[in-house]
Amino acid sequence: MRYFAVVGRALGAFFTAFLLGVSLLPPFLRLLRRCHVEQSFRAREEVRGLADLHALKAHTPTMGGVCIWLATVLATLAWGKLNSLTLSALFVFSAFGAIGLADDLYKFFRHSSKGLSGRKKLLLEAVILIALLAGLRRWDLGLYRALHELWIPLSVTPLFCHIPTILAFAFAFLVISGSGNAVNLTDGVDGLAAGCSITTCCALTAVCLSVDRGGSPAVSGAAELAVLLMSLAGALLAFLWYNCQPARIFMGDGGSLAIGGLLGSAAFLIRQPFLLAVLGGVFVLEALSVLAQVYYFRWTGGRRIFRMAPLHHHFELGGWPESLVVGRFWIASLLFCAAGLALHFLPRL
């Protein structure tokens, strides 16, 4: 009964967040237009062929992430019960969103496409994750200790492996900050990051509901994360209504970092980061394409693997129209989610 009540609340949160999103976005959009808060783009010499393909995107307002954040948080507060899992995830969601928003505002006030340096952002993210672990140690020692037990699903009987705090922190950084930055990199064409995040959110919701009922590792209270994740899915669907190609608004770093942070922290807290790497396969491939491009470029002294990184620009420059890139990446994201759910659920049956 309790379990089923959670499903009902998660659906309620989904619709609430959607309705909040679609009603908040139009006035917000007018406000952004009036203040000329527009996406700044990199210079033509830096992005070459992409400048022509994306010429129509000039003057599109950004910072739509603020509405996503607001709709998600309000819907969660309305339908969710706060426990240490949801509070932690909300903390990361908000703090990562704040970093991204600071970045957006910095770009806006300096009228430049260069925001905070990557190093500064990573440092801030690390501080947030230290605060998260310290907070858990103070207020939920059980969860804090559980996070020191790495759960590796490689063998038939899953492997538990005790790790020291420094490694637990490094792992949290890898998962949560990695996820945040991967979504951030994916957010390059209309609707791509929002669409792939919706599929990942929904799949992760199913996983959260299942680990709450037992399994290995069981995480009591994880079902409440489902309410939070479904709120995000609803808010993202509302955002996508205005972000569908041709986009009338972008989410900005404030949106993508926060979404990635929430997905990463939810998966980290229920100790399923490896599963997240499958569910969010598109984000992983996008991030890997950037790393591969950068290191190959340095290593060979100027040669490239992809026409341009992240991956979606590679296909765009290869002649796929933007709508085709987005459509096919969504299909890939659906397939990754189906594969991840199969991996998670089939062995438990």
Added chain:
Amino acid sequence: MRYFAVVGRALGAFFTAFLLGVSLLPPFLRLLRRCHVEQSFRAREEVRGLADLHALKAHTPTMGGVCIWLATVLATLAWGKLNSLTLSALFVFSAFGAIGLADDLYKFFRHSSKGLSGRKKLLLEAVILIALLAGLRRWDLGLYRALHELWIPLSVTPLFCHIPTILAFAFAFLVISGSGNAVNLTDGVDGLAAGCSITTCCALTAVCLSVDRGGSPAVSGAAELAVLLMSLAGALLAFLWYNCQPARIFMGDGGSLAIGGLLGSAAFLIRQPFLLAVLGGVFVLEALSVLAQVYYFRWTGGRRIFRMAPLHHHFELGGWPESLVVGRFWIASLLFCAAGLALHFLPRL
């Protein structure tokens, strides 16, 4: 255990159908191009403004429905166990597909956008549904009798209502033929029918799995329909890979009638046609928009409600780019499915 094995087989069927679809479509596409099997369009004077918007769609091959049919049937045979429910649904799927294909071929050989007349198609569909009911009476009397018990989910305790055979047939015609033609009407812009069918398929799969386990009305064996529906979802996802805007292939009437027929017959056989009307809300709205337009036009002697019916053309002529129409209709379809699943599952919890 048996129940969970079905989920595994349904996922297997999904991936099999997807892989079959993506490998069958490219050679099929080359074949269609070589034979110049292209979509014929209505004349400019008939469609007015739409002709300019859709000028780029000339010379796009059609009849992709053949590949969808083939991938779905092969994947179902590989992973499914045939029972009277799946055989009935496959019969309608194939027979409706044949009507649609005949229509496509007729258009192709006459080089015209006019295929079989609407009346002829409805007559053929009626014959198929009579054959279906006669076959069930011969081979599965239990199911045949069950279809005479109309299940109306309007009150808190659902209403059962015994109806005579002639009404059962009329109801079957309304649901299955209506669903086939609604999907057919929806198939007007790139990826719209395929995308909305995927969401409806997935939602209906969940319903089939649930009614197999009991509930009101319980339908033993309905879980096998889930395997069939997930095969269709996989095949459609593969088709969408090539049908995303800008489409390289269309499904044709052979695809859309068959898909609608399968969705309609699956819902009819598990006695959830009212739920299908919610899950496939986009199809219902599209069909209603055509009816409203036609009858209002006749009634007022020449005035229109919509700029053009079906509904998606109304928005296209209103200035929404094609990708925006498709994206927003997909979002609407997702919301309808979420609402339908909530209606179905929440009262049972």
